[in-house]
Amino acid sequence: AQKITQTQPGMFVQEKEAVTLDCTYDTSDPSYGLFWYKQPSSGEMIFLIYQGSYDQQNATEGRYSLNFQKARKSANLVISASQLGDSAMYFCAMREGRSFQKLVFGTGTRLLVSP
Amino acid sequence: SQTIHQWPATLVQPVGSPLSLECTVEGTSNPNLYWYRQAAGRGLQLLFYSVGIGQISSEVPQNLSASRPQDRQFILSSKKLLLSDSGFYLCARQWNYGYTFGSGTRLTVV
Numbered sequence: 312a313q314k315i316t317q318t319q320p321g322m323f324v325q326e327k328e329a330v331t332l333d334c335t336y337d338t339s340d341p342s343y344g345l346f347w348y349k350q351p352s353s354g355e356m357i358f359l360i361y362q363g364s365y366d367q368q369n370a371t372e373g374r375y376s377l378n379f380q381k382a383r384k385s386a387n388l389v390i391s392a393s394q395l396g397d398s399a400m401y402f403c404a405m406r407e408g409r410s411f412q413k414l415v416f417g418t419g420t421r422l423l424v425s426p
Numbered sequence: 427s428q429t430i431h432q433w434p435a436t437l438v439q440p441v442g443s444p445l446s447l448e449c450t451v452e453g454t455s456n457p458n459l460y461w462y463r464q465a466a467g468r469g470l471q472l473l474f475y476s477v478g479i480g481q482i483s484s485e486v487p488q489n490l491s492a493s494r495p496q497d498r499q500f501i502l503s504s505k506k507l508l509l510s511d512s513g514f515y516l517c518a519r520q521w522n523y524g525y526t527f528g529s530g531t532r533l534t535v536v
């Protein structure tokens with residue numbers, strides 16, 4: 312079964328507008344963490360934001376915020392005021408477990424920001 | 427610093443040749459280390475992980491193997507490469523609640 316689902320292969324947004332990238336997850340573990348990474352064409356994986364399963368508030372990091380809806384098992388990434396440099400692949404990932412923790416990735420969403 | 431060093435950045439190898447990709451990490455000792463592979467236009471697939479020297483767990487059956495001869499060294503190997511081994515290989519380490527990735531090796535098997 313797919314642990315992390317990203318249903319949007321590609322998204323387009325105009326510069327300065329906000330965009331939401333969808334992510335749903337599946338786990339029976341009460342302790343987990345959710346991550347978003349950005350991968351530009353260079354291939355490096357850039358950490359954007361983290362949400363723990365017990366965190367009461369949605370995580371925010373600058374222009375990035377994570378819309379965490381635990382009951383729906385969704386962890387959407389919101390990018391406000393998009394910039395041309397935001398064009399990249401975006402991956403949602405989940406870490407499960409307490410003792411040893413593996414990071415499992417979704418298939419990614421390619422975001423293109425136009426001027 | 428939790429820096430990860432991976433080399434080489436790109437590699438073109440013929441089918442049937444051996445492979446050795448090296449990853450070394452800085453920072454706290456005894457890190458959890460991971461090898462991921464990313465096929466073109468796809469997500470990251472976990473190949474191997476290691477919780478300590480000599481301790482390797484494989485996630486998927488494949489033509490590759492991994493070793494951890496030193497605390498901060500993680501090596502990905504193959505005795506005979508297949509065309510299907512082409513991809514982007516990333517080494518990662520876990521720290522606190524996060525994960526840091528190396529810059530990756532783009533392997534093309536021809």
